Amino acid sequence: MNSIIFTAAARLLVALLLVFSVFMLLRGHNLPGGGFIGGLLGAVGFIVYSLACGPKEAKAALRCSPEALAMVGLGIALAAGLVSVFFGDPFFTGQWYWVGGDSYETAAFSVNSVLVFDIGVYLVVLGGILSLTFAFEEET
Amino acid sequence: MSWLLVLPIAIPFATAVFAYLARASAAGRWISLGGSVASLLASSALMVGVLREGVIAAQMSSWDAPFGITLVSDYLSAVMVVITAITGLATAIYAFGEISERLEKLGYHALFQTLIAGVTGAFLTGDLFNLYVWFEVMLIASFGLLVLGGSRAQLDAGIRYVALNLVSTIVFLAGIGLLYGVTGTLNMADLSEAVAQAENQNLITVIAILFMIGFGVKAAVFPLFFWLPASYHTPSFAVSAVFAGLLTKVGVYALMRMFTLVFVGDVAFTHEILIWVSALTMVTGVLGAAAQTDFRKILSFHIISQIGYMVLGLALYTPLALMGGVFYLVHHIIVKANLFLVSGVAKKLTGSTDLNRIGGLYKSSPFLAALFIIPAFSLAGFPPLSGFWAKYLIVKAALEIDAWFIAFVALVVGLLTIFSMTKIWGMAFWKPHPDGIDPEPARISPAVYWPMMIPIIGLAIMTVVIGLMPEPFVQFAEIAAMQLLEPDAYVTTVLGVRP
Amino acid sequence: MEALTALLVGVLVAASVYLMLARNFLRFLFGLILLSNAANLVIFASGRMTLGAPALVPYGMDTPDGVVGNALPQALVLTAIVIGFGLLAFTLALAFEAYRRLRTLDTDKMNDAEPREDAK
Numbered sequence: 001m002n003s004i005i006f007t008a009a010a011r012l013l014v015a016l017l018l019v020f021s022v023f024m025l026l027r028g029h030n031l032p033g034g035g036f037i038g039g040l041l042g043a044v045g046f047i048v049y050s051l052a053c054g055p056k057e058a059k060a061a062l063r064c065s066p067e068a069l070a071m072v073g074l075g076i077a078l079a080a081g082l083v084s085v086f087f088g089d090p091f092f093t094g095q096w097y098w099v100g101g102d103s104y105e106t107a108a109f110s111v112n113s114v115l116v117f118d119i120g121v122y123l124v125v126l127g128g129i130l131s132l133t134f135a136f137e138e139e140t
Numbered sequence: 141m142s143w144l145l146v147l148p149i150a151i152p153f154a155t156a157v158f159a160y161l162a163r164a165s166a167a168g169r170w171i172s173l174g175g176s177v178a179s180l181l182a183s184s185a186l187m188v189g190v191l192r193e194g195v196i197a198a199q200m201s202s203w204d205a206p207f208g209i210t211l212v213s214d215y216l217s218a219v220m221v222v223i224t225a226i227t228g229l230a231t232a233i234y235a236f237g238e239i240s241e242r243l244e245k246l247g248y249h250a251l252f253q254t255l256i257a258g259v260t261g262a263f264l265t266g267d268l269f270n271l272y273v274w275f276e277v278m279l280i281a282s283f284g285l286l287v288l289g290g291s292r293a294q295l296d297a298g299i300r301y302v303a304l305n306l307v308s309t310i311v312f313l314a315g316i317g318l319l320y321g322v323t324g325t326l327n328m329a330d331l332s333e334a335v336a337q338a339e340n341q342n343l344i345t346v347i348a349i350l351f352m353i354g355f356g357v358k359a360a361v362f363p364l365f366f367w368l369p370a371s372y373h374t375p376s377f378a379v380s381a382v383f384a385g386l387l388t389k390v391g392v393y394a395l396m397r398m399f400t401l402v403f404v405g406d407v408a409f410t411h412e413i414l415i416w417v418s419a420l421t422m423v424t425g426v427l428g429a430a431a432q433t434d435f436r437k438i439l440s441f442h443i444i445s446q447i448g449y450m451v452l453g454l455a456l457y458t459p460l461a462l463m464g465g466v467f468y469l470v471h472h473i474i475v476k477a478n479l480f481l482v483s484g485v486a487k488k489l490t491g492s493t494d495l496n497r498i499g500g501l502y503k504s505s506p507f508l509a510a511l512f513i514i515p516a517f518s519l520a521g522f523p524p525l526s527g528f529w530a531k532y533l534i535v536k537a538a539l540e541i542d543a544w545f546i547a548f549v550a551l552v553v554g555l556l557t558i559f560s561m562t563k564i565w566g567m568a569f570w571k572p573h574p575d576g577i578d579p580e581p582a583r584i585s586p587a588v589y590w591p592m593m594i595p596i597i598g599l600a601i602m603t604v605v606i607g608l609m610p611e612p613f614v615q616f617a618e619i620a621a622m623q624l625l626e627p628d629a630y631v632t633t634v635l636g637v638r639p
Numbered sequence: 640m641e642a643l644t645a646l647l648v649g650v651l652v653a654a655s656v657y658l659m660l661a662r663n664f665l666r667f668l669f670g671l672i673l674l675s676n677a678a679n680l681v682i683f684a685s686g687r688m689t690l691g692a693p694a695l696v697p698y699g700m701d702t703p704d705g706v707v708g709n710a711l712p713q714a715l716v717l718t719a720i721v722i723g724f725g726l727l728a729f730t731l732a733l734a735f736e737a738y739r740r741l742r743t744l745d746t747d748k749m750n751d752a753e754p755r756e757d758a759k
Binding site for chain 3: 269272273276279280283284287290292293294295296297298299300302303306307310311313314316317318320321322369370371373374
Binding site for chain 1: 142143146150153154156157158160161198199200201202247250
């Protein structure tokens, strides 16, 4: 698709979509959002980019193969689940560490395994969808 | 405690991740091998735990049953997990000899380990929807493995396999939806109580039939087996060995689990259907095999006929029959995977699997011939191999409840199995090679030959050991059958003791 | 509402069976998509269709406030849709690859895996 308007708009749109996908990922646990929807939005960003500039450019922008991204995400999600062993809880139990307080109200922010799991999901979804899209775009 | 249940699933997944990242180098196969060894250790630990406790369960994410996902293992699950790990290890070694670098670069080892994770998950889960998810994990990995390499025959087979298996999972999914609508729960232990208390028992029976169809396609029972002989002879031999050993058995396991734990309200109806299904499965499978002249196609049809025996063990629904069914399940995985592995070596030596175009294997490699004889005779049910005891238990169970006809069918099918095995023996091993080639082991390099032979030797030894010392295995199967028939321990372990 | 959904499921299944009986694999695939949507609707309807707020627990409370919808079927349907999407996308890729290599999508003409005896 060689439209100057689309190409110019795409740069803006892609940046917005990617930022929004990260925003969705981070607000995840307590509000609507999360790794899955974030990953979808991120994938949409790259798909728009590849429509505007071609799949080759989009792949270069991703910097690694989408399949590898998905597998790394799977590993991260798995590791997030395994963390709970060090605290003696069943597999996948969320682990929370509050910084600057001891609960949701008082803490400035928290380090938790749930977010790590969500990041893993984000990568799996992003990688999975992009590998499919790139496969189809190459064929046609 | 929960670690015993989680590790057999988590290790193959982690191995898949690392094997994928290392797919471009030779490290991939070593990672796969290491992961398989670790899986075997983890599942052995699970087995020890189950032997000590009877049934063990773990609630994921600390959500109590029946609200969260439960992993649970009784004797049957534990032995299936161990046998999965053994088959996985055998094929991981075999892959050193058979799988080309091209397939490795496409991610063979990652897909293979994902398949093992999916199968193990299906054996361990105590939640119906989770079972569906594991089925899909298993399916997507098996789709990938089936068409990996992308030859024309593989693509054709892939389409048949994918189409029918997708329909079956959708039927299964609809069954889950309806069952949830009736009972309001998806935890299997909880379901076993909720289904018994449901008002509309006729609706439950209808749902049971939906499940029977969904799992029946997976297990390849009559008349839902057509995808199996259309696809199992096309992928690489390591892949078809894993498929033959494990995939259909997941369907049989799911049937056994659901039709002993949940759908036992109308045994006279549902299990009667299963008896006829099993008889027809045995007969059509063995007759289909008689018409084939391809090494792997004959073996594929024999999977179907053997599935009939396992379903029969469930269908007769007596302690002895279920015990035979469990024993058969374990014996069959070892033997069938082994036969497919043998066919791979035969292909390497002679260049084909078409029985009309190969031959002379007995003269040039008597060792391989001996290794073929062991699983082949075990499959047909010769004493003192493992298959004899498996068939003996099933037939005895049928005779005990005066089901003469089905016992007769089972024995005749056993005889016809010998016919097919002698056909392979005569055409592949006994007669000279039609092109005058001498298929000596020296024709292929030891680095290819031995990785393919070691798993065959190992599995053959297991067949002989089970055959010569069946006592501990039979006792184990007996306890497994008792746990299936009286699921109180299973239910209380999952849900906790209630007032 | 349940009756309407049940009718819709019936129509979807009928249409999908009609499509799946076709020889063309692509039509079969479309039938499969309809069938999987029918199954999703079954799950959705089996959770009972009630009017209610989203099943979120307000901050500071232990239970939801007032009547909430049943969240479980929605979670199940979402999972099923995602898995179904993945599998169907794979199947579409497979169909495409098969068309590229075999030059046909007519399942009667695909017999590479099981060649006819007389054609040899």
